[in-house]
Amino acid sequence: xxxxxxxxxxxxxxxxxxxxxxxxxxxxxxxxxxxxxxxxxxxxxxxxxxxxxxxxxxxxxxxxxxxxxxxxxxxxxxxxxxxxxxxxxxxxxxxxxxxxxxxxxxxxxxxxxxxxxxxxxxxxxxxxxxxxxxxxxxxxxxxxxxxxxxxxxxxxxxxxxxxxxxxxxxxxxxxxxxxxxxxxxxxxxxxxxxxxxxxxxxxxxxxxxxxxxxxxxxxx
Numbered sequence: 001x002x003x004x005x006x007x008x009x010x011x012x013x014x015x016x017x018x019x020x021x022x023x024x025x026x027x028x029x030x031x032x033x034x035x036x037x038x039x040x041x042x043x044x045x046x047x048x049x050x051x052x053x054x055x056x057x058x059x060x061x062x063x064x065x066x067x068x069x070x071x072x073x074x075x076x077x078x079x080x081x082x083x084x085x086x087x088x089x090x091x092x093x094x095x096x097x098x099x100x101x102x103x104x105x106x107x108x109x110x111x112x113x114x115x116x117x118x119x120x121x122x123x124x125x126x127x128x129x130x131x132x133x134x135x136x137x138x139x140x141x142x143x144x145x146x147x148x149x150x151x152x153x154x155x156x157x158x159x160x161x162x163x164x165x166x167x168x169x170x171x172x173x174x175x176x177x178x179x180x181x182x183x184x185x186x187x188x189x190x191x192x193x194x195x196x197x198x199x200x201x202x203x204x205x206x207x208x209x210x211x212x213x214x215x216x217x218x219x220x
Contacts, residue, residue: 006120014141021058023048028067028078029163031132031170039068039076041181043197065160067167081168083217089161089168090213094160097209098202100146103196108145113194115144120186141186145193169216178215185211 014026024044027033044055059076062068070076104112123137139162149155174182185208192200 012136012143013159013166019058020048020050020054021061021073024058024102025062025163027069028167029170034171035077035078035079035080035168038074039078048083062064066164081164085164086168086216089165090209090216092161093165094206094213096154096210097146097205099144100149100151100154100158101193101201101205104145105193105196105201108193113149113190114200116141116190116193118185119144120190123186124183128176129173131172132170132177133177135166135169135176137162138182138186172219173217175215175219181211182208 008097014022014029024033024039031055033039039059041052041055045052048055059068059070063070067079068076072086119137119141123134123141126134126137142162143159146155146158185204188204189201191206192204
């Protein structure tokens with residue numbers, strides 16, 4: 001079990017409630033529980049101050065979503081995602097992101113655009129070494145565009161796959177060079193959206209996803 005520096009930072013993809021499911025997956029997303037860590041029901045019940053039954057129900061749900069694996073001999077553990085799983089997630093996101101952003105380019109409001117500008121400003125001011133904080137703001141930037149899309153099934157699939165990605169990389173630092181490259185890409189995306197330029201928005205978004213995939217494949 002490892003405890004990362006920015007323990008309390010909530011991913012924008014997590015449900016905004018205090019269910020046992022949310023508390024466990026938040027601890028996984030924040031790096032409190034690492035890949036391969038055992039999830040012992042009695043210990044979890046003490047941590048979350050609840051009985052064993054809600055813990056078991058939450059673990060069953062997390063198992064169904066692929067975040068937890070259960071072995072008859074060793075019990076429940078945080079899933080260790082293989083390289084192929086990361087590749088599959090990136091390929092799915094490469095299909096979903098362009099589909100979801102297309103609607104936003106034409107339908108966004110001034111308030112939504114301002115929200116993106118505010119998030120980008122926070123990304124630019126993340127303190128050095130706070131890779132979890134930067135990653136969560138990056139996720140927030142995209143989530144702010146996609147969450148209002150009319151196709152809720154596509155939105156939910158994107159949310160799940162992005163959460164998998166976040167959990168896979170929770171303890172992987174982001175180099176300063178990649179952060180600066182990412183910031184440029186986000187600024188370009190924002191500018192293209194502001195001009196309601198769909199072709200340019202899609203082109204930059206695909207470049208952004210491809211560059212992210214190359215980085216993680218080299219450093220994972």
